[in-house]
Amino acid sequence: MTETTAEGAAREVWEEATARVCVEDLIGIYEVPRISQVQFFYRAAMVDSDCAAGEESLEVNLFAWDDIPWDQLAFPSVPWVLERYKAGGGPWFTKVPINS
Numbered sequence: 001m002t003e004t005t006a007e008g009a010a011r012e013v014w015e016e017a018t019a020r021v022c023v024e025d026l027i028g029i030y031e032v033p034r035i036s037q038v039q040f041f042y043r044a045a046m047v048d049s050d051c052a053a054g055e056e057s058l059e060v061n062l063f064a065w066d067d068i069p070w071d072q073l074a075f076p077s078v079p080w081v082l083e084r085y086k087a088g089g090g091p092w093f094t095k096v097p098i099n100s
Contacts, residue, residue: 005040013044017060019051028081041081 003011006023013021021044028041053060063069065086070079 006042009040009042009044015054016057017051018054019060020047021045022047027085030077030080032077039077041077043085 006026010021010023013019023042023044025043026040027043030039030041031037032039049062051060051062068082073079
């Protein structure tokens with residue numbers, strides 16, 4: 001593939017939530033050695049309010065911060081990056097502990 005990580009993030013949003021976004025800022029990079037991944041997280045604005053479950057998702061919803069169902073999020077790295085972003089922005093590079 002010939003895409004940047006930001007372009008890949010926008011593509012992933014489309015594949016997961018059929019939403020169009022404008023990627024704005026890198027907010028975190030998480031190295032997760034136990035699953036051999038490096039995950040890039042971006043802040044992005046939705047182009048419009050349209051979204052629905054894509055081919056790779058069972059359910060997609062938009063939530064106010066206080067209504068996010070933290071215990072139901074698919075990946076542990078999502079709460080990590082959202083909480084760190086809320087605490088003061090980013091970007092951060094974080095190596096996740098082996099047992100996480």
